[in-house]
Amino acid sequence: MKVLVPVKRVIDYNVKVRVRADGTGVDLANVKMSMNPFDEIAVEEAIRLKEAGKADEVIAVSIGVKQAQETLRTALAMGADRAILVVASEDVHQDIEPLAVAKILAGVVKEEAPGLVLCGKQAIDNDMNATGQMLAALLGWSQATFASELSVEGDTATVTREVDGGLQAIKVRMPAVVTVDLRMNEPRYASLPNIMKAKKKPLEEKAPADYGVDVTPRLAVVKTTEPAARKAGVMAKSVEELVDMLKGAGVV
Amino acid sequence: MAILLIAEVTDGQLGLDATAKAVSAVKSLGEVHVLCAGARAQEAGQQAATIQGVAKVLVAEDPALGHRLAEPTAALIVGLASGYSHVAAPATTDAKNVLPRVAALLDVMVISDVTGVIDADTFERPIYAGNAIQTVKSSDKVKVLTIRTAGFDAAPTGASALVEAVSGAQDAGLSQWVEDKVAKSGRPELTSAPVVVSGGRGIGSKENFAVVEALADKLGAAVGASRAAVDAGYAPNDWQVGQTGKVVAPNLYVALGISGAIQHLAGMKDSKFIVAINKDAEAPIFQVADFGLVADLFEAVPALTEKL
Numbered sequence: 277m278k279v280l281v282p283v284k285r286v287i288d289y290n291v292k293v294r295v296r297a298d299g300t301g302v303d304l305a306n307v308k309m310s311m312n313p314f315d316e317i318a319v320e321e322a323i324r325l326k327e328a329g330k331a332d333e334v335i336a337v338s339i340g341v342k343q344a345q346e347t348l349r350t351a352l353a354m355g356a357d358r359a360i361l362v363v364a365s366e367d368v369h370q371d372i373e374p375l376a377v378a379k380i381l382a383g384v385v386k387e388e389a390p391g392l393v394l395c396g397k398q399a400i401d402n403d404m405n406a407t408g409q410m411l412a413a414l415l416g417w418s419q420a421t422f423a424s425e426l427s428v429e430g431d432t433a434t435v436t437r438e439v440d441g442g443l444q445a446i447k448v449r450m451p452a453v454v455t456v457d458l459r460m461n462e463p464r465y466a467s468l469p470n471i472m473k474a475k476k477k478p479l480e481e482k483a484p485a486d487y488g489v490d491v492t493p494r495l496a497v498v499k500t501t502e503p504a505a506r507k508a509g510v511m512a513k514s515v516e517e518l519v520d521m522l523k524g525a526g527v528v
Numbered sequence: 529m530a531i532l533l534i535a536e537v538t539d540g541q542l543g544l545d546a547t548a549k550a551v552s553a554v555k556s557l558g559e560v561h562v563l564c565a566g567a568r569a570q571e572a573g574q575q576a577a578t579i580q581g582v583a584k585v586l587v588a589e590d591p592a593l594g595h596r597l598a599e600p601t602a603a604l605i606v607g608l609a610s611g612y613s614h615v616a617a618p619a620t621t622d623a624k625n626v627l628p629r630v631a632a633l634l635d636v637m638v639i640s641d642v643t644g645v646i647d648a649d650t651f652e653r654p655i656y657a658g659n660a661i662q663t664v665k666s667s668d669k670v671k672v673l674t675i676r677t678a679g680f681d682a683a684p685t686g687a688s689a690l691v692e693a694v695s696g697a698q699d700a701g702l703s704q705w706v707e708d709k710v711a712k713s714g715r716p717e718l719t720s721a722p723v724v725v726s727g728g729r730g731i732g733s734k735e736n737f738a739v740v741e742a743l744a745d746k747l748g749a750a751v752g753a754s755r756a757a758v759d760a761g762y763a764p765n766d767w768q769v770g771q772t773g774k775v776v777a778p779n780l781y782v783a784l785g786i787s788g789a790i791q792h793l794a795g796m797k798d799s800k801f802i803v804a805i806n807k808d809a810e811a812p813i814f815q816v817a818d819f820g821l822v823a824d825l826f827e828a829v830p831a832l833t834e835k836l
């Protein structure tokens with residue numbers, strides 16, 4: 277079985293995001309970019325499936341700017357076998373929407389015929405939480421979202437999902453799309469020898485037109501603004517004072 | 529045109545608060561029709577009909593809709609969607625599971641976590657863990673949106689809308705429910721509680737969470753946690769507040785032993801009043817707290833619980 281892992285290049289989660297003064301978006305020039313944290317977990321899980329003999333090939337795919345090569349090289353250094361880069365934009369500020377990403381991924385799936393697509397649950401830049409579900413819809417496949425545990429047996433996958441009420445376990449028929457949540461595993465670091473080896477692994481370049489997909493956004497960004505800031509508060513010197521302050525403010 | 533609002537229905541029970549808040553969010557867009565779907569949904573439908581601003585309730589009862597599995601639920605919604613300008617739902621994990629699937633089947637984008645409705649095509653939503661607010665205008669024929677309910681007031685009840693049965697669930701047998709692991713608690717529900725007390729890594733162990741829970745019980749509060757506390761096994765996953773957990777905006781949020789990472793703030797910084805106790809005076813949580821106390825929580829929290 278092949279496992280396909282879509283990985284997105286996003287602003288590093290430790291970077292403090294700055295909204296551009298002219299309201300056209302957030303500043304991404306000279307900012308540290310990394311693989312979306314959820315996608316690292318998905319890559320890790322795919323590699324573990326391969327190590328357990330349940331998968332024979334792990335293919336990482338990224339859609340975006342040319343620089344997403346680096347993200348794919350990271351996936352290859354972690355242990356993915358090969359990579360596909362779909363160059364869909366030249367501007368780092370142009371985000372490709374989940375619907376277009378899902379359509380391109382559906383095209384990749386038709387060519388590669390994986391038994392499993394392991395996506396992240398959400399990209400930490402647009403916070404959409406949509407691509408995996410959309411891909412499953414376009415393919416007519418089953419979906420298991422927000423997964424914290426995955427076990428593959430024959431043509432079914434048993435998935436534990438993190439939901440509002442706690443945990444839900446479901447069985448899905450494969451091929452399936454699974455979106456991974458944070459507690460599924462601890463992704464490994466790529467070792468130096470593996471980083472070197474990754475440079476020689478195949479990385480194929482494609483364009484949206486190869487899959488017949490139009491990436492024109494459906495949602496036009498009217499403006500991007502800073503959220504309302506909270507004003508600095510008051511420090512209490514003791515528990516007694518805090519109790520008085522709380523009572524004084526009428527919150528307890 | 530009318531709005532198809534998917535109600536939150538769990539095991540036959542209506543999530544009244546989430547649904548009523550979503551009604552408030554969308555009612556300016558047109559007539560609101562609420563869909564209650566499930567293996568049992570009749571009672572939920574009757575209750576949804578009492579929400580003011582709801583013109584009609586559609587009840588879809590079918591065993592295939594039992595555990596809100598994405599595939600049959602999305603098929604049902606797509607079958608009902610024609611004639612509606614908007615398909616919306618409160619941004620629960622159920623809706624986030626199902627609505628993107630619905631949107632793709634309709635060949636439209638989904639607009640996730642809407643915090644503001646500007647007009648029929650234009651919506652506000654947070655991006656980058658709430659560090660920026662984006663206003664987007666949709667050119668799609670149908671708008672599919674999930675509503676982040678924390679910022680909307682629940683529509684009052686007391687109405688009695690028409691309730692109508694619908695069918696159309698198709699189960700292709702793609703997925704199958706196995707079990708729910710749900711911890712029952714007598715405490716208020718996290719996303720609707722007026723007071724939330726949360727603990728972080730500073731709590732140190734599952735046993736120590738009793739300190740958090742004692743204060744919560746004193747305040748009649750729900751209990752929340754940071755991701756670090758959940759990852760460490762101190763608290764269950766459904767207590768997590770933040771970018772990838774629940775979003776809360778209670779009247780009072782108390783953060784204990786939580787540093788205040790942006791991903792945590794994303795889930796609670798719209799609370800009306802924030803109180804933080806942390807032994808580190810430099811902890812970023814103090815930058816958003818209305819009242820702060822630099823102290824060892826194991827001394828301060830029991831004392832606070834006692835004095836309140």
Ligand SMILES: Cc1cc2nc3c(=O)[nH]c(=O)nc-3n(C[C@H](O)[C@H](O)[C@H](O)COP(=O)(O)OP(=O)(O)OC[C@H]3O[C@@H](n4cnc5c(N)ncnc54)[C@H](O)[C@@H]3O)c2cc1C
Pocket residue numbers: 289313314400727728729730731753754755756757768769770771772773774784785786787788789790791792795805806807808811823824825826
């Ligand atoms: C993609 C992604 C998504 C994430 N999503 C979320 C999310 O949804 N929610 C979330 O919370 N986090 C999330 N995180 C994690 C987040 O970045 C932080 O790691 C996490 O919030 C830290 O939790 P914490 O504040 O409990 O722990 P820490 O940062 O370790 O802070 C512990 C605090 O406790 C204090 N403390 C220790 N002992 C005591 C004591 N005895 N008395 C008083 N104070 C004490 C310390 O001074 C410290 O400030 C996410 C991270 C990533 C990468």
Ligand SMILES: Nc1ncnc2c1ncn2[C@@H]1O[C@H](COP(=O)(O)O)[C@@H](O)[C@H]1O
Pocket residue numbers: 281282283284285312314315337338339340372374377394395396397398399400402403404405406407408
């Ligand atoms: N441009 C992209 N390239 C590759 N994978 C993506 C891209 N956008 C989204 N994904 C995948 O879809 C998941 C969810 O993203 P989103 O729906 O944008 O929140 C991510 O964690 C990735 O696995």
